[in-house]
Amino acid sequence: MAGRVLLAAGALLALSGCAGWQNMLDTASADSSHVAWLTILFTILLVVIWAAVMVAVFVARRGRPGRELHDPLTIDPGFDRRTGYVVGSLVAATLVVVLVLTGLSYAGQRRLFGPREEAVTIRVTGHQWWWEVRYESQDSSRSFTTANEIHIPVGQPVNFKLNSSDVIHSFWVPSLTGKLDAITGRENQLRVTAERPGVYRGQCAEFCGLQHAHMGILVVAESQEEFERWRDGQIAQARQPEDDERRQGLAAFAAGPCAMCHTIRGTNAGGKIAPDLTHVGSRRYLAAGALPMSRGNLAAWIVDPHSIKPGVNMPTIKLSPDELNAISAYLESLK
């Protein structure tokens, strides 16, 4: 018994872990507030009902001393009527509760998925095991592709168009929105307005293979000016290498297998099947949240991606130490 109590207390402690950058109760948008509010309401209401049922079961089981069991063969219209009332009112109460909760969820859905204005349109494509992010614009010269890190302006409605290139993934940034699946051959839309600046972590929420757990995404909500500055930077082509080491890095990158898969805009590397590396150095994390960005981690990733994300779709490539050094230096400089 004491062990159980201790366990329950331990579980309570776990709740205090509910702060931080990936938390659906610590909301940063109206949409996730609806969801959080519904969650809390459901939890309280259902706990109350559960407790009431438990109490009723206890009372019924213990019975009242000295009271005889009702003999089912005798006819007692008073007892039948009372039983009828009790059962009838319980059924009615259940119906009311179910209807009210369904209605509230429905209203929440309407608010989440109803038509709204949008300031920024972002196409997010799930891949095993990273996110391709494409900012769409009427003016095609202002459309661009990046990966794993999304920036959005605070207070502006943003429209995410979700899709997948292989299996089903699910886009989930708990502080900003509920989950929505990304499915091949289908476009799901999700609208989000961030209410305060911050860095919010998200996670693929549909099991999609070996590295599902390492398929994170980062949403950076910032002021309009900061967002515009970031967007202009991303639209630009990759900066030219400034010293010999980086020039050598670019040459090794473009000549080797890297260019079969990765694009660096403004160079010959134009592969379309892996994250766009044009501004990889400006991202906070590498490989969908697997490693913090740094020159050392870039080298570690390139030398052996499979020790960091076993089974990942980037092969181990034989490079000389000089090439490795030069490539990591070059990629880090792509701010």
Next chain:
Amino acid sequence: MSRRILLLLLVPVLAACQREEREYRANPIASETRETVALTALSPGGNEPVVATSGKGRDYENNAYHLSQGKRLFQWFNCSGCHAPGGGGDIGPPLIDDKWIYGASIEQIVQTIREGRPNGMPSFRGRVPDDQIWQLAAYVRSMSGNVPSDAAPTRADHMHPGPSESRRPVSPPIAGGDVPPGGQAPQ
């Protein structure tokens, strides 16, 4: 008693695990494998040509993981652009039939991909790691039904004409073949 028999019956199931074995980190990494192959069955003096293969090819052909990776790479590296998405042939010759200009063994196909071929097949040496070349070659063999059907891919990520690779009839290879349209065009 019957339980023991059941357990015994389960033992052979373990043998099937080989088709699923996954080797993510190719070993030795990305260095070129040496296989001695000949492009013809002729050799002076009526002897067979000198051929020596390591048997590595079988590990790839019998393994479901390698074959399905090969299928994915066939699209990714745009083999499908020249040989058509299903391998039915376009600028490049069909890969689903029984005719082979440059040989049908997995070692010969590895050679074809690595070195390129004169009438328009690019050389992928240094652009695709060796391990992936083997995966591609194994997959090319599965297109004409020349790998075990329990290891061949059974599904595609996208629309797919005709039966899956695991249900293709076996087409025993015939040497020779037609010069592809790419080779007929003035170069």
